[in-house]
Amino acid sequence: MKAIREVYGEALVELAKDNDKILVLDADLSGSTKSGMFGKAYPERFFNMGIAESNMVATAAGMASCGMIPFVNTFAVFLTTLGLISARGQVCYGNLNVKFGGAYCGMSDAFDGSTHHACEDIAVMRTLPNMRVLVPSDTASSKALTRVAAELEGPVYLRLSRDVYPDLYSEDEVFEPGKGKIVRDGTDVTVVACGILVHKALEAAEKLAEEGISVRVVDMLSIKPIDRELLVRCAEETGCIVSAEEHSIYGGLGSAVAEALADAGVPVPMQFVGIQDVFTESGPYAQLLAKYGIDAEGVAVAVRKALSKKK
Amino acid sequence: MSITNARVSELEELCRKFRVDVLTAIHGIQSGHPGGSLSVCEIMTLLMQERMNLQRPDDPARDRLVLSKGHAAPMLYRNLIEKGFLPADCMGSLRRIDSLLQGHPSVHTPGVEIPAGPLGLGLSAAQGMAIALRAQGHTSRVWAILGDGELDEGCIWEAAMSAPKFGLNNLCAIVDWNGVQLDGTNDEVMPLGDLAAKWAAFGWNVIECGGHDIAALDAAMDAAEAYVNGPSVILAKTVKGKGVSFMEGKAAWHGKAIDAESFAAAMKELGGAAE
Numbered sequence A: 001m002k003a004i005r006e007v008y009g010e011a012l013v014e015l016a017k018d019n020d021k022i023l024v025l026d027a028d029l030s031g032s033t034k035s036g037m038f039g040k041a042y043p044e045r046f047f048n049m050g051i052a053e054s055n056m057v058a059t060a061a062g063m064a065s066c067g068m069i070p071f072v073n074t075f076a077v078f079l080t081t082l083g084l085i086s087a088r089g090q091v092c093y094g095n096l097n098v099k100f101g102g103a104y105c106g107m108s109d110a111f112d113g114s115t116h117h118a119c120e121d122i123a124v125m126r127t128l129p130n131m132r133v134l135v136p137s138d139t140a141s142s143k144a145l146t147r148v149a150a151e152l153e154g155p156v157y158l159r160l161s162r163d164v165y166p167d168l169y170s171e172d173e174v175f176e177p178g179k180g181k182i183v184r185d186g187t188d189v190t191v192v193a194c195g196i197l198v199h200k201a202l203e204a205a206e207k208l209a210e211e212g213i214s215v216r217v218v219d220m221l222s223i224k225p226i227d228r229e230l231l232v233r234c235a236e237e238t239g240c241i242v243s244a245e246e247h248s249i250y251g252g253l254g255s256a257v258a259e260a261l262a263d264a265g266v267p268v269p270m271q272f273v274g275i276q277d278v279f280t281e282s283g284p285y286a287q288l289l290a291k292y293g294i295d296a297e298g299v300a301v302a303v304r305k306a307l308s309k310k311k
Numbered sequence B: 001m002s003i004t005n006a007r008v009s010e011l012e013e014l015c016r017k018f019r020v021d022v023l024t025a026i027h028g029i030q031s032g033h034p035g036g037s038l039s040v041c042e043i044m045t046l047l048m049q050e051r052m053n054l055q056r057p058d059d060p061a062r063d064r065l066v067l068s069k070g071h072a073a074p075m076l077y078r079n080l081i082e083k084g085f086l087p088a089d090c091m092g093s094l095r096r097i098d099s100l101l102q103g104h105p106s107v108h109t110p111g112v113e114i115p116a117g118p119l120g121l122g123l124s125a126a127q128g129m130a131i132a133l134r135a136q137g138h139t140s141r142v143w144a145i146l147g148d149g150e151l152d153e154g155c156i157w158e159a160a161m162s163a164p165k166f167g168l169n170n171l172c173a174i175v176d177w178n179g180v181q182l183d184g185t186n187d188e189v190m191p192l193g194d195l196a197a198k199w200a201a202f203g204w205n206v207i208e209c210g211g212h213d214i215a216a217l218d219a220a221m222d223a224a225e226a227y228v229n230g231p232s233v234i235l236a237k238t239v240k241g242k243g244v245s246f247m248e249g250k251a252a253w254h255g256k257a258i259d260a261e262s263f264a265a266a267m268k269e270l271g272g273a274a275e
Ligand SMILES: Cc1ncc(C[n+]2csc(CCOP(=O)(O)OP(=O)(O)O)c2C)c(N)n1
Pocket: A027, A028, A029, A051, A078, A082, B035, B036, B037, B039, B069, B071, B117, B118, B119, B120, B146, B147, B148, B149, B150, B151, B176, B178, B180, B181, B182, B240, B254
């Protein structure tokens, strides 16, 4: 069990061994994002751009246009705001092979407060044509999805935590874009979660089982493209859905799930666990998750509510 | 109208106390930014406790301070306490849940003029304040405190280009030029080159001085106020982590929790209480 950012840093170093097109850029946060591990191993392929995120992403766009595979790194909140002008206007419009490492996602940079929390990044990146959005949930998936990102042609956003997540998958588990995974089976309700909320959902499922509620938990590692087939199956089999994410309830995983189900013609009662359209604040991570209702308790409350609306 | 030696001594003592209180709060929560809070101490304390017209946080004619390098928030909070804008005993709530004192400046905190945290935006906001205050007929001044690493941001140079255009002689930028940013020194991360020449080329009145020398800073601020042809910038040479020998000049202390041993050593050097 390692911090997700460590796993990512190691994965970059590993990738570079057999792919000399990989370049890594950072904006004066390489010690935090762990891209600095790559910088140590491959100094000639590492570019610290200073505190200049727009410059960093646009530079990566140029590198990609010449056939390289640049990974840009900084806190998710700065990458998807200051880096957005190039992400949209150059990288996605040009379908360029730039990989975005969004570090310290959600509230994982807890004490720094709202200015450093990324609670809109999924929404922002998901709306860009050509962009894929992947969210690992443990060590094995972080490592694997970093490789998937490198191997996919075109832009990819990887949503990465500062935190340590418990292990869910074995080293040889296979991850594909467009695929979620059922990590706990159940029959009454499906919680579709990503990142840290997968673990919170499993915790909630354990507690709810004691109340006789059978909860299925889906880890939606690929938010774009989303696993529509799996979502439809879960809606049909369990009859209601709860989305759970460390992100605004607007525009993120929950919205993507609702869009997919509505479009497929299988709308079911749904509840949304996430940040309720407010700015967050400073504090210890666990206390923040609890205060904003995105912990196991928050998932449990949403599950009971979803069940109550199920016919 | 130069500052008296006696007043300089008083402010120096205030700075010593502020350093103790800021480090105590950062140590208490085991999170925060010691280096950049210590380097900006004299600049901010001289402005807020001596020079600025800052009687009430809601006086429309008050001078404005924009802490663009928002991670130095604890030093701002300690100054706001001294002004009486915040409860005297609130430092200990720094970065805790439900606190008035957020990790980065938030307008929930009385006396904070504008949010900060994402670097690079403060000079533009200060420019907007300077334009608005001038339009309202106020003689108020706007002071924007910038980090040197923060100067990497393109937006800073967009404001650097526009403020002279608008002839903002009520605006003064102060660069906390400690030579260090997050990953390393300016030279390692992004060399700044000839900063004085750069600002001058953009049309600013450039003043250089030592950033821990209160009398020198005061003279620099006098010069900035006296300049009427446009904005001024004070390039204040500082030391990151100033006042604690083992933190001085070290990027490692940019945003590191202060362990018990280091805290005790720091308090010994600053004459503060060790717990
Ligand atoms: C837009 C943006 N990018 C990155 C960061 C993360 N960050 C916080 S402080 C810092 C280094 C700042 O260095 P400097 O401006 O020199 O500040 P000081 O030395 O005065 O502490 C960085 C990169 C940020 N807050 N905002």
